Amino acid sequence: xxxxxxxxxxxLAERYPQLVAKDAELAVKTILDAMAGSLAKGQRIEIRGxxxxxxxxxxxxxxxxxxxGSSVVVPEKYVxxxxxxxxxxxxxxxxxxxxx
Amino acid sequence: xxxxxxxxxxxxxxxxxxxxxxxxxxxESFFExxxxxxxxxxxxxxxxxxxxxxxxxxQRPGRNPKTGEEIPITARRVVTFHASQKLxxxxxxxxxxxxx
Numbered sequence: 001x002x003x004x005x006x007x008x009x010x011x012l013a014e015r016y017p018q019l020v021a022k023d024a025e026l027a028v029k030t031i032l033d034a035m036a037g038s039l040a041k042g043q044r045i046e047i048r049g050x051x052x053x054x055x056x057x058x059x060x061x062x063x064x065x066x067x068x069g070s071s072v073v074v075p076e077k078y079v080x081x082x083x084x085x086x087x088x089x090x091x092x093x094x095x096x097x098x099x100x
Numbered sequence: 101x102x103x104x105x106x107x108x109x110x111x112x113x114x115x116x117x118x119x120x121x122x123x124x125x126x127x128e129s130f131f132e133x134x135x136x137x138x139x140x141x142x143x144x145x146x147x148x149x150x151x152x153x154x155x156x157x158x159q160r161p162g163r164n165p166k167t168g169e170e171i172p173i174t175a176r177r178v179v180t181f182h183a184s185q186k187l188x189x190x191x192x193x194x195x196x197x198x199x200x
Contacts, residue, residue, distance in 0.1 A: 043101055
């Protein structure tokens, strides 16, 4: 089963019994909001041991409306991109059950 | 400018009211929970932000770009990130607003 945001909050609350559960929730929300806000401003994120988030440029292109078949210009845009850091990359690849 | 763990810890100090030590530990734990979950082969889905998933890549032929020697790229498990529609929208919106 996948881990969701609420499970992440629950695990952090368990790790920090001295904090009230609400603090773990607010902490997760604050971290994710800051990360999203940073990318929205065009500012990259670099988390040592985890990875980095950047924006990749997508140039304008001529696409097609799949319904009508008419050409439409899709404007240039930026899309978020994640690159796993060394520790995350190695731990995921070496984990039992990972590819031999 | 880049967003790092230090800035995230400062935000937890300011906005959540954790002390400096707790704020630093919480940021570290946040990423460690995600890492250890991915390590077990489980995806992490953070609504409003994005999903971290795992992909098993089979072995494929590779080449040493310097010597031209053929060396197989071994099978591996890698982490991929898919930004949520909300995050993609925030990034595009900001870019559109700063145009012209």
